[in-house]
Amino acid sequence: MFLERTGKSSSCWAVLRMAAFLILATASLAAQGSSLYTKWINYTPANGFPKGEVYCVTVDGDRVWAGTRDGLVLLENGSVKKVFTTKDGLAGHAVMSVAVDKQTGDVWIATFGGLSRYSGGQFKNYTNLTSGLANDLVYGVAVQGKYVWVATTAGVNRLDTYTGTWSIFNESNAPFEEPWTYDISVTADRIYFAVWGSGVLSYDPEHNSWKPYSDPDGEMELVLYRNQGLIHNVVSSVSYNPGTKTFWASTYFGLSSYDGRNWHNYLTKDSGIVSNFVNAVRSRGNEVWACTQKGLSELNTSTNTWTTYQPDAKTGRGKILVTHPDGRTERIGSSTTLAHNYILNIAFQGDDLWVATAQGLSHGILQPHKEQ
Amino acid sequence: MIVRPHSRWRDAALWGRLFFGSLLLMLVVALPWQRSLAVASQGAPNTSAVNSTWGTKYLSPVALKLSPDGRRLYVVCEGDDSVLAVDTKTRQVLARLRVGHRPKGIAISPDGKSLYVSDEESDAVTEIDAETLKARRTLAVGWGPVGLATDHSGTTLFVANTLGNNVSLIDLQSGREIKRLEAGHYPEYVALSRDGSRIYVANLLARIAPNDQPPVSELTVIDPDRQMVAARIDVPGVLQMRHIAELPASAGGYLLIPFMRPKNLNPLVQIHQGWYLTHGLAVIRPLISRESGSQSYQVAEVLLDDIDRYYADGFGAAATPDGRWALVTASGADMVSVLDTAKLRHLLLRTPITQREALANRLDSASQFATQRLRTGRNPTDAVVSPDGRLAYIANRMDDTISVLDMTRMEMASTISLGGPKDISTVRRGERLFFNASYSNQGQMGCATCHPHEGLSDGLVWSLETPQLGRDVVENRTLFGIDGTSPFKWNGKNPNLETQDGPRTAMYIFRSQGFNSGEVNDLVTYILSLRLPRNPHLARDGHLTDTQARGQAIFFRDRTNAGALIPPQDRCYYCHAPLTHYTSRVLMDVGTATPYDTIHAFDVPQLEGVVMKPPYLHNGEALEMEDIWTKFNPDDKHGITSDMNKVQLNDLIEYLKTL
Known part of the structure; x- marks a missing residue:
C-alpha cells in the first residue's frame, strides 16, 4: 500500500494551509474508522462465474444474488452455489434486477424475458403474453408489502400478490413523459421510480397520487443553475435513504439528491465523483455510492469527502482517490481491486460491498487504513 | 341500446346493455331483491340461536x-x-x-x-x-x-x-x-x-x-x-x-x-x-x-x-x-x-x-x-x-x-x-350418488373423482370420445352454477343433465349400467343445486374498483379504440350474454379449433366464476386468461380485441374475474 499526496504549495501560507488540510484529512479518515476497501475478491469465469456483465447484485443475509448477462448467480459463504439460467426456468438470460421479499423469502427477478419469481426452489414466470406484465424487458423490481413493483420499458407494473391483480402505470394514467423505467426504490409510504427521459417519479399509494421530479432546464445536458433541480431527465437509478430522508438519482450527466427542500447536484467539475456517467446510485446512512463508467465513487455526506475506487489497467492494482472538501486529493494504492472500472450496481452486506461490474462481480472488504 | 357508462356496480351495469327498455325496468326492480338475499346469507358466526335450528340440515x-x-x-x-x-x-x-x-x-x-x-x-x-x-x-x-x-x-x-x-x-x-x-x-x-x-x-x-x-x-x-x-x-x-x-x-x-x-x-x-x-x-x-x-x-x-x-x-x-x-x-x-x-x-x-x-x-x-x-x-x-x-x-x-x-x-x-x-x-340422495364410485366399473370413479371439492373442475384436459391420440381433447368444466346453461359438453351434444349423467356417463365414463332413471333425477337435482362460491374478486357490496369498472366498459363496448363500430356478433356480450349466465347457449366458432379438433364450433362457456376454473378454451390451451387474447385470437374471431392495449386487457380481465 502506498500513499501519494498531490497539491502544490508555493508559500508559507500554502504550507500552513496544507498542514491544516492534513489534519482535516486525518480526522476525516478517522471519522471513517480509518478504513478503506483495499481488499477485493473478484468473481469471474476463472472461479465459476458467468462471463461478461454483471448487471445487478442483491444481498439477502448470507446469500448474494447477482444478475448477469447469462443468468442469475447465487453465492453462499463466498462461493458460487448455483448459476440459474433459462434451462432452470428463469424467464430470460439477462438479469437486470433482483429483489428479495423479506416477508416471504421469495426472490423476484427482472429479466429481459419477463419477470421471474423464485420460491421454494422453483421458478414461476410472468410475461407480457401470459400475465398482466406490461413488457418483457424488465429493468427493475422491488417489493413493498404484498405488492411487487416492476419497472419495464412500457411503464411500471404493480402486482398484488394476494389477488393476482396487475396494474400498469404509464403515460396514460401517470405523469410519465416516457414510459421506459429503469429502477425502483421503495419506502414505507412512497415508491420512487427512475425513468429514462422522465426524471424521477414518486407514487403515494395511500392517496394514489404521483409527483414528478424533472430537470428544470428540460433535455439540456448543461446545468444552467447549480442545485436548481434534477440534473437530467435521463435517470438511470434512484435510491431513497430513510435515514437522511433524501432520494438520490443517478443520471448519465451527473448525480442529484433531493432532501424534500433542497437539491444538490454532483459533477466531476465540482465534486469528487469520478464520472458524470452514473449507472446506479445506492445510499445508506451517511454513504452514497455512485456506480460510474470510470469506477466506484463514494460520498461521505458527513465529511463531504469523496473516495473513488478504480482498477489500474496497467498494473492490475487498485487506485483509491480521496477527494477532500477543499479539493485536495490523496492517492492510495491497493494490491487487489475491482474486477473492472465500469460499475453497474452495488449492494451492502454489513460493512462489505458487492459490486457489479462489466467483467465480473467484486466483493469489497473494509480494511484498516495504515497511514504512512 | 341502453348504456349506463357510469354504473360501477357489476350486476347493475351488466343489465345496462340489455336490448329493451322494459326489460331494464324489470331488472332494476329485481336487483335490490337479489342483493338483499346475498347480504342475508353472509352473516357472522352465530352462537346464540343454535338450538332453534339444529336438526334442519344434514351435518356432513x-x-x-x-x-x-x-x-x-x-x-x-x-x-x-x-x-x-x-x-x-x-x-x-x-x-x-x-x-x-x-x-x-x-x-x-x-x-x-x-x-x-x-x-x-x-x-x-x-x-x-x-x-x-x-x-x-x-x-x-x-x-x-x-x-x-x-x-x-x-x-x-x-x-x-x-x-x-x-x-x-x-x-x-x-x-x-x-x-x-x-x-x-x-x-x-x-x-x-x-x-x-x-x-x-x-x-x-x-x-x-x-x-x-x-x-x-x-x-x-x-x-x-x-x-x-x-x-x-x-x-x-x-x-x-x-x-x-x-x-x-x-x-x-x-x-x-x-x-x-x-x-x-x-x-x-x-x-x-x-x-x-x-x-x-x-x-x-x-x-x-x-x-x-x-x-x-x-x-x-x-x-x-x-x-x-x-x-x-x-x-x-x-x-x-x-x-x-x-x-x-x-x-x-x-x-x-x-x-x-x-x-x-x-x-x-x-x-x-x-x-x-x-x-x-x-x-x-x-x-x-x-x-x-x-x-x-x-x-x-x-x-x-x-x-x-x-x-x-x-x-x-x-x-x-x-x-x-x-x-x-x-x-x-x-x-x-x-x-x-x-x-x-x-338433493341428499343425489349428493350421495355424486360421491359414490360403486356405479362405475370396478368402482373406479364417481362424479366427485373428476369434480373434486363438490363440483370443481379438476383442471385437466381429457380425451373422452375420439380414439386417436391427441384428438378432440377437452377441458373439464365446473359443475358450480350450471343451472340454466344447457346444452352441456363442449360439443353441445347433451341438451340436459339427464342425458349427460345418464346413458352417456354410463357408456363413456363409468363403463357400467350407470344410474337408473330415479337416480339420475336425484343426481341432476343435486348438481343443479350447486352454487358458485362467493367471488372474492368482487366487493361484498358489488361495487367495482376503478380497474374493474374500466374492464366492464370494455366488455360492453360497441366501438373499437379507433371509433369503428364493432359488429354485434364480435362484441363480448353477444356470446357471453349476461342474462343467461354469460353464455348464449349455442355453439360458436371463435377460431380456437386446432387441426386436432373434429368440430370447429364449441359451446360458449358461462363466465360466472371464470377466474376459478383455468385452464381456458375448449381444449385448455389457454393456461392463463391473458392467453385467450394474446395467443389464441390472432384473427379477432373471438371478439374484436386486437386494438386493445395492455392496460385495457388487464382491465378487462379484472372485470371478468368479478363475474
Missing part, C-alpha cells in the same frame, strides 16, 4: 380432531355450519357450536385449549375454547380457507386458502394476519411435522400446465420459524392430494398423502375396462443432509387400488403414534384401507430407484401392504387415531356418522350418530 362431517388426552373428539360439520364435541367414552355428542359458513378444517393448539375451525365461505377462522366449545373470536384470513395447523409453539396459525392459492399466517396473540405465502394450486390440507420444523401444505389441483403434459402437483413446505416457503415438492402425474399423515422417524418418517392419478392424455375409449384413473398414495421422505443440514425430499408413489377393485377418492390419512399402521379412507368406495407401514417401507426399499416410477402404475402393489379393507359409513372423509393407538375415528360425510375402528382387532367397533335429519331428501 368432514374434519376431525382429538383432544390431546383423547377424551374428546371434535367434529367439523360443513353441512350445518357447526362443530361438535363428542365424548369418546360415552360416544355421545356433548356440545354443538355454530361457526361460520361451510366449515371445512380444524386445528387444535398444542396445549389442547383452543380449537381453530376454518369457515370456507366466510373467509374466516373461528377460534373456540376447546373446553366450553364457545367461540372466542373470528380471525380474518384469505379466500376459501380449508386446512389449518398451528406451529409447535401455538403462536402462529397456518391456514390454506383454496381460492387464493396461498397460506395465511395468523399471529394468534393479536389475531391478525401477518402475511400470505403463495402455495400451489388450490391448497387444501395442512399438517405440522412431528418435530415441528415444517408445515406441509397439500394442494388439491395440479399446476396449470400445457394440455399435452401429465399433471404435476405440489406439496408446499413451509419453515414455520422463518415463516417462509422452504420447498415446493413436485409430485408428478397426480392431483387431488388430500390429508397428510406423517409416520414417526422410527417408522421411516414418511409423509403419506392420498391422490388421484389420471391417464387423461390417453383416448379413454381405447382403454379397455376403464383404468383411466387410479387412486394411490404419495410417499414422501424428507432427507436431511448431515453435511449441510439442508433438507431434500424423495417422492415415491404407490397405488392403493387392486387389479379388480378400486378404492376411489382417497381422502383422509392417519397413522398410529408408533407408525405401525396407517389408515387411508376411500371416500368414493366407503372403505378405509389399513396399511402395514413396515411392509410399505419394505416395498419401497427393495424397489430399485429406477423402477420406482413403475410402482406408480402397478395395480399389484397394494396387496403387499394393505392388510385390511374395512367398510365405513357413506363417503368417509377425515380419520384420526387416538393417542394410545387403540381406536380410530372416521367421519362419514354422507350419513352424518362417525365410524369407530378398533385398531387392536382391526374391525369396526361402533358407529356414532351425530344427529341431523333422518329423512333423506332428493
Whole structure:
C-alpha cells in the first residue's frame, strides 16, 4: 500500500494551509474508522462465474444474488452455489434486477424475458403474453408489502400478490413523459421510480397520487443553475435513504439528491465523483455510492469527502482517490481491486460491498487504513 | 341500446346493455331483491340461536380432531355450519357450536385449549375454547380457507386458502394476519411435522400446465420459524392430494398423502375396462443432509387400488403414534384401507430407484401392504387415531356418522350418530350418488373423482370420445352454477343433465349400467343445486374498483379504440350474454379449433366464476386468461380485441374475474 499526496504549495501560507488540510484529512479518515476497501475478491469465469456483465447484485443475509448477462448467480459463504439460467426456468438470460421479499423469502427477478419469481426452489414466470406484465424487458423490481413493483420499458407494473391483480402505470394514467423505467426504490409510504427521459417519479399509494421530479432546464445536458433541480431527465437509478430522508438519482450527466427542500447536484467539475456517467446510485446512512463508467465513487455526506475506487489497467492494482472538501486529493494504492472500472450496481452486506461490474462481480472488504 | 357508462356496480351495469327498455325496468326492480338475499346469507358466526335450528340440515362431517388426552373428539360439520364435541367414552355428542359458513378444517393448539375451525365461505377462522366449545373470536384470513395447523409453539396459525392459492399466517396473540405465502394450486390440507420444523401444505389441483403434459402437483413446505416457503415438492402425474399423515422417524418418517392419478392424455375409449384413473398414495421422505443440514425430499408413489377393485377418492390419512399402521379412507368406495407401514417401507426399499416410477402404475402393489379393507359409513372423509393407538375415528360425510375402528382387532367397533335429519331428501340422495364410485366399473370413479371439492373442475384436459391420440381433447368444466346453461359438453351434444349423467356417463365414463332413471333425477337435482362460491374478486357490496369498472366498459363496448363500430356478433356480450349466465347457449366458432379438433364450433362457456376454473378454451390451451387474447385470437374471431392495449386487457380481465 502506498500513499501519494498531490497539491502544490508555493508559500508559507500554502504550507500552513496544507498542514491544516492534513489534519482535516486525518480526522476525516478517522471519522471513517480509518478504513478503506483495499481488499477485493473478484468473481469471474476463472472461479465459476458467468462471463461478461454483471448487471445487478442483491444481498439477502448470507446469500448474494447477482444478475448477469447469462443468468442469475447465487453465492453462499463466498462461493458460487448455483448459476440459474433459462434451462432452470428463469424467464430470460439477462438479469437486470433482483429483489428479495423479506416477508416471504421469495426472490423476484427482472429479466429481459419477463419477470421471474423464485420460491421454494422453483421458478414461476410472468410475461407480457401470459400475465398482466406490461413488457418483457424488465429493468427493475422491488417489493413493498404484498405488492411487487416492476419497472419495464412500457411503464411500471404493480402486482398484488394476494389477488393476482396487475396494474400498469404509464403515460396514460401517470405523469410519465416516457414510459421506459429503469429502477425502483421503495419506502414505507412512497415508491420512487427512475425513468429514462422522465426524471424521477414518486407514487403515494395511500392517496394514489404521483409527483414528478424533472430537470428544470428540460433535455439540456448543461446545468444552467447549480442545485436548481434534477440534473437530467435521463435517470438511470434512484435510491431513497430513510435515514437522511433524501432520494438520490443517478443520471448519465451527473448525480442529484433531493432532501424534500433542497437539491444538490454532483459533477466531476465540482465534486469528487469520478464520472458524470452514473449507472446506479445506492445510499445508506451517511454513504452514497455512485456506480460510474470510470469506477466506484463514494460520498461521505458527513465529511463531504469523496473516495473513488478504480482498477489500474496497467498494473492490475487498485487506485483509491480521496477527494477532500477543499479539493485536495490523496492517492492510495491497493494490491487487489475491482474486477473492472465500469460499475453497474452495488449492494451492502454489513460493512462489505458487492459490486457489479462489466467483467465480473467484486466483493469489497473494509480494511484498516495504515497511514504512512 | 341502453348504456349506463357510469354504473360501477357489476350486476347493475351488466343489465345496462340489455336490448329493451322494459326489460331494464324489470331488472332494476329485481336487483335490490337479489342483493338483499346475498347480504342475508353472509352473516357472522352465530352462537346464540343454535338450538332453534339444529336438526334442519344434514351435518356432513368432514374434519376431525382429538383432544390431546383423547377424551374428546371434535367434529367439523360443513353441512350445518357447526362443530361438535363428542365424548369418546360415552360416544355421545356433548356440545354443538355454530361457526361460520361451510366449515371445512380444524386445528387444535398444542396445549389442547383452543380449537381453530376454518369457515370456507366466510373467509374466516373461528377460534373456540376447546373446553366450553364457545367461540372466542373470528380471525380474518384469505379466500376459501380449508386446512389449518398451528406451529409447535401455538403462536402462529397456518391456514390454506383454496381460492387464493396461498397460506395465511395468523399471529394468534393479536389475531391478525401477518402475511400470505403463495402455495400451489388450490391448497387444501395442512399438517405440522412431528418435530415441528415444517408445515406441509397439500394442494388439491395440479399446476396449470400445457394440455399435452401429465399433471404435476405440489406439496408446499413451509419453515414455520422463518415463516417462509422452504420447498415446493413436485409430485408428478397426480392431483387431488388430500390429508397428510406423517409416520414417526422410527417408522421411516414418511409423509403419506392420498391422490388421484389420471391417464387423461390417453383416448379413454381405447382403454379397455376403464383404468383411466387410479387412486394411490404419495410417499414422501424428507432427507436431511448431515453435511449441510439442508433438507431434500424423495417422492415415491404407490397405488392403493387392486387389479379388480378400486378404492376411489382417497381422502383422509392417519397413522398410529408408533407408525405401525396407517389408515387411508376411500371416500368414493366407503372403505378405509389399513396399511402395514413396515411392509410399505419394505416395498419401497427393495424397489430399485429406477423402477420406482413403475410402482406408480402397478395395480399389484397394494396387496403387499394393505392388510385390511374395512367398510365405513357413506363417503368417509377425515380419520384420526387416538393417542394410545387403540381406536380410530372416521367421519362419514354422507350419513352424518362417525365410524369407530378398533385398531387392536382391526374391525369396526361402533358407529356414532351425530344427529341431523333422518329423512333423506332428493338433493341428499343425489349428493350421495355424486360421491359414490360403486356405479362405475370396478368402482373406479364417481362424479366427485373428476369434480373434486363438490363440483370443481379438476383442471385437466381429457380425451373422452375420439380414439386417436391427441384428438378432440377437452377441458373439464365446473359443475358450480350450471343451472340454466344447457346444452352441456363442449360439443353441445347433451341438451340436459339427464342425458349427460345418464346413458352417456354410463357408456363413456363409468363403463357400467350407470344410474337408473330415479337416480339420475336425484343426481341432476343435486348438481343443479350447486352454487358458485362467493367471488372474492368482487366487493361484498358489488361495487367495482376503478380497474374493474374500466374492464366492464370494455366488455360492453360497441366501438373499437379507433371509433369503428364493432359488429354485434364480435362484441363480448353477444356470446357471453349476461342474462343467461354469460353464455348464449349455442355453439360458436371463435377460431380456437386446432387441426386436432373434429368440430370447429364449441359451446360458449358461462363466465360466472371464470377466474376459478383455468385452464381456458375448449381444449385448455389457454393456461392463463391473458392467453385467450394474446395467443389464441390472432384473427379477432373471438371478439374484436386486437386494438386493445395492455392496460385495457388487464382491465378487462379484472372485470371478468368479478363475474
